[in-house]
Amino acid sequence: MPKTAVAYDTDAQAFITAAVITDVTQQGAINTLVLDLKAYSIWTKFKAIYPIVGGTASQHKYNLKDPRDLDVAFRLTYGTGVTHSSNGMVSNGTSGYANTFLSGSNITLYDAHTSFYSRTQLLEASNIEIGCARSPNTNQLFSLIITRNTGVASACHTSQAIATHIATATGQTSSQGLFINNRLGANATDLKVIRNGTTLATATTNGTNITTNLPSVFILALNNFVTVNNPQFYSTKQCAFASIGDGLTPTEAANFYTAVQAFQTTLSRQV
């Protein structure tokens, strides 16, 4: 009997082709991830999905939603100091970061999320895993902080003083898993920081939302834009997945985690 070629979802196949993913297990994991996100009806909520699969910089850069090698497709470029492996990408904490080219003009007001899958248990002092800000940084901040050595994990989504609209979880001990900065609505309580599909904290005070002049979102650091892009607050957590998109309902966030964790498990890199 002749072997039949495996037919993947067209979106999965486009990514597999662009990123030159030849490993059958990795191909299957990508296909299942796409199918799961579509089955949960959340595929269209993402503007950028970075599966960080393949093991090299040139494979990790592609956006699953638009796998073209272009800035307008939000594919990643890297500052020197990022190490790539089959488990993901990690910064040296000093100069390495990834630029998504996805900025405030691509983010929907009151309806946005970022996510970061951390494989590293490390409570750092001044890390921001994914986000952007516009100077002065107290006026524009869209950031996800994974558990620091203060026990704090937080999601900030504001154009006023930092503390005015932030979901802050205290007493946290884990820096591993899928963390989400999620806002879905104009009320204070619509901003949440989520880990592995469970809400860690909800904002209690509202603030004016982020605006469309936010600069490009960075991964593994914050883009603290002044007159040019300005990486700061580097994180040394190994990133095995990241995304940017619309806000998610609690059910969608839980389903999102289920899909991503299944993806990581297939790749034998789940935490």
Place this chain on the structure above:
Amino acid sequence: MEGRIVTNQTAEQLQGVFFDSDTFFNFVQDINEVYFLFLSSSDEVDIASTKYAYLLQIPLSEYTPKETPIIND
């Protein structure tokens, strides 16, 4: 932490310049405003076949970072 010290001229000329299709130079200054280049193992492999391979010959020196800026949790 150790990195490669480069001249101000080199840093200013190469900052943001791509050495392959994916990765660009990101020099950082230490506490004394001296420019350092940090390369990951992935970067070293990728840069070795480029015209910037000479940078790999620079010996490693100890790096002392500037004070981290303050930002709330």
